[in-house]
Amino acid sequence: MQSPVPHPSLPWIQVAPDAPYFITEDGQPWTPIGQNDAITWPELEGLFRRKNLPAVEEYLAYLSAHGVTCLRLMLEYAQGENRYFEKPVGKFAPNMVRLWDDLFALCAKYGLRILLTPFDTFWMWLRWKHHPYNKNLGGPCAGRGQWLLCPNTLEAIKARLTFVVERWGGSGVLFAWDLWNEMHPAHMGNSSAQFAPVATQLSQHVRDLEMRLYGRSHPQTVSIFGPILHTHPDVADTIFRHPLLDFSSTHFYDSKTIDYPKNTVDSAIKVGELVREALEHTPQNRPFFDSEHGPIHLFKDRKHTLAPEFDDEYFRHIQWAHMASGAAGGGMRWPNRHPHTLTPGMRVAQKHMARFLELIQWSTFRRRNLNQEIKVSEPSFAVFGCADDRQAVVWLLRTNALYQRKRLMNPAAPALTVEVQVPGLPDGRYRVTTFHTLAGTTLEQLEAQAQGTVCTFTLANVRTDVAVAIVKVS
Template sequence: MQHLRSIPLGLLLTAVLLGGCQSSAQQAISSPQIKQYPASGAGFVQVAPSKRYFQFEDGTPFVIIGANEAMTWPDLDGLYSNTNMKRTEAYLQMLHDHGVNTIRVMAEYSQDGVHNFESPLGTYTPETISYWDQLFQLCEKYDLYVLLTPWDTFWMSKNWDTNPYNAANGGPAQSKHDFLTSPAVRQAQKNRLQFMINRWGNSKHLLAWEILNEADMWWEATPVEIREWVDDMSAYVKATEQQKLGKTHMVTFSTAKAVPDGVLGETVFNHPNIDFANTHLYAEPAVNAPRNAIDAAVSFQQDIRGGQAVMKSPKPFTDTESGPITEWITDHSFDDEYFHNMSWAHLMAGGAGFGMRWPYLEPHTLTETMRTYELAMSKFARTVDWTHFASHNIDDQLSVNREDVRAIGSGDESQAIVWLLQDTSKYTYRDLTPDKIQTFKDATLIVKGLRAGRYEVRFWDTYKGELLSSATVPDDQGSLTIKLPPFSKDLALHILKP
């Protein structure tokens, strides 16, 4: 494990802001020493002792920063058939340089029938296998971690007539329903998983197996049938890796429903073989067809809080797909703000990272501004000890003395992260002129539920990833009263024991 680095930051809150400098009052810290954790560590990524986040085997903390990618999209298609490897490598280096640590990629792209993993079933497509060999090599070079989804279920279902699992094409499935229920299909699926484990299972840059994408949407299966499939496949992956490697990567699967209930909800949030909960946060219209940059953040806050509420014991929870799927946003400044707000809401509400955008842009890649926001996210993330932060959502323990400021947060008994967002949702983004955005100069935040004692509070600029100032605040009978520095759109806080 690399040694932690200390970053001296000489930033002061003014005496007027602090309301004095007696020992019983909030006091500025003139040169706070901020630990910065390494971006990666040794071994596989696993669930941390905190249960809400991740770590490497050596204890280095990890949270997800990144987005969805695909082998046919402009930035990664250069690896396929070696058409433009330099462009793909330059793109992956750019991701690394902007603090990105994770990409979610499906093992195939079944839209055109050319980029299948197998064709026919049981015959692995050489160009696709070569693509993955090279992608893992580049991810190891640029320290990126792959959330790998073995099947492109959306296009498989849409193009069922040409799907290699279809009996009409020599496969074992008589119908879509068979994809999750037929023993013969399951054996073919296990053959693919065995191939992938044998070929890439040794890589520490395989973040996790997302064994099925949107299990509730494409295969006409009941929640019980989905659970039975997850039982079978998750146990197979773990047993196969344990036998071959002596350890396992994390296993997850996703649903299209944000917070499923009943049998499906139990499978997502409480299944013993599913290491982290993983759903897609496509709220309509807040996320799918947004009119402002606030409602989607509120939707994320509610969904992550709702997911945590149905867990019988804590585990990480992350969105792995979201964005304006119904109405793509043509105004990039609007989209950048929408992306920024959803990302910070995801982390601060209790997500195991910043969520994973599906681009819904033309060309199909995130904007340059979104990349600068990812870098800002990484700067903040690397100052938090996620390994030991046993957080839960604490929205109901936060209060601000301004009705037009929303407070979103997570915490345990000795630490909290809080995001304050100016609520301008009464305006559409088009109507949100600068004169309608306030600057708060006298706001106060009250945080309850922390263990008694004195706390350090760090105030962060979320757009730049910069520490604005730091102060110590005394606890008052289980409650912290924090005088906030002036802020406009938003402000992030990290509250911890000095």
């Protein structure tokens, strides 16, 4: 197959050497701001057979202009029959290869990167009887419960990864590998015993090939459907602490809040709890972020699409809870909307977060989660925060300002004054910058003093929420 047309290079992304965040190869801070996308969804469907490349380019330019830096994408999307990457196994579909050639070139043009996972395991599982890997169709695997146990299937998976590494692995557009989407005991005989060995196989295969071809390798993770940490707690060793993986990622779902939101506050509180739980598992210098979340039960099972006004606030609150609690970026929404697109309001929220990120030096930020340790004078605020010995991020979300049947925040709620105490900051002077998350603007800068390793300051006129960046003054 003909090699792809060369396109502008982007610096590769790597984990910061002394902080649980990401940097470019030339040392600039880089944060994954984005969402899950798919090659069959409205904004990218024009890639296939080059049906509408100008529309795809316009979409990617729009994302770049709104602070988006990263898309999470599956190499194929198995909900239908015409987007398989291989058919039959080992024969890579020319239309799909050209689709990815075009997408890599367009992403390079607009400075966007891709978190790439090789299989759409959700639809592959549900529509296994149609998938080319099915032995009944000439594939290597006798049953979906053997995907990650069958030696022939593992060899086919590695061959797919080899093709992708050789064709696109030299590009900085490839941010990182999600080596297997939502690895699950069901994929390996209903046992979690092979989690670590499979992760080792896939990781070593990709890294060894990249090192041989390019002299360096892209970051790696393996994702899981978050709730299986409660049914199979042993998988945490692989997902969070596997020595060959570079960062940790889980998918934030919770049946009572995130999956089926009744208001825009409870899901954010749950996200703060899930980030703290994840960071307790994760080594200090390893980045963590949620790479999939959204109102899946409401959309998939109840066939309901959230109203944009509600969904925008739900989205905005989740991303700030995620980032302020110590995860990298705002998390990656699975749209769970009809059609599968994010709203303009969500894009604005991403743009505003990108502005706030400029207030912190992430490449040296050795954060620890302080959601439970930060003290506030007003009990009507949920607290999300993280800090090291020079910087801190705090986000306060009011819990008693819901209106419209107690679903949305009331922007006209009476303003409150709240004193904040952030522990663990060495004595000295700090610059405190407050940020309006809805408007995307800095509110004020003030100076605070830390005494007895507690930095104390007072915020006035807080109606719904406020984000705070705290930096030690030299």
